[in-house]
Amino acid sequence: MLYLSQQGTGLSVEELEKIRKENENLKKKLEKTEDKFDELEARLQCPICLSDYNDQQHYTVKIKCGHVFGKSCLQKAFTRSGVSPHCPICKKASKIQQAIRIYI
Structure with a gap:
């Protein structure tokens, strides 16, 4: 059947x-x-603003602790943190001059 x-x-x-x-x-x-x-x-999105990275001002950079951000957001975050800039995620001390551009 x-x-x-x-x-x-x-x-x-x-x-x-x-x-x-x-x-x-x-x-x-x-x-x-x-x-x-x-x-x-x-x-592939910046953890600060949740926007996609691009090739202009918001390109990907990695800081000493290994976290990755959009360059423009990281600069703003470091400016807001004043004298002792730190990673917005893990709070480890870092400097914008130590940020390394990465290509993804």
Whole structure:
């Protein structure tokens, strides 16, 4: 006896079940890939302003502690912190002169 989903396919119940399971596995892999993409996309945004980096004033720089920011945001953050500039994330002392441009 053929089920409605089998009509015209020429596939057995076992073959259709195998295809259904493969489809479920592919959907799970796609969801994981989308999650990884979202994580990567978040890394491409400045953690201060949450805007994308660009090649003008808001390019990526890494400071001594390893955190990455947009150059213009980092300059503003260091200016606001006064005499002892520090990383906006971990609060380790740093200087804008020590910021290294990175290309991503």
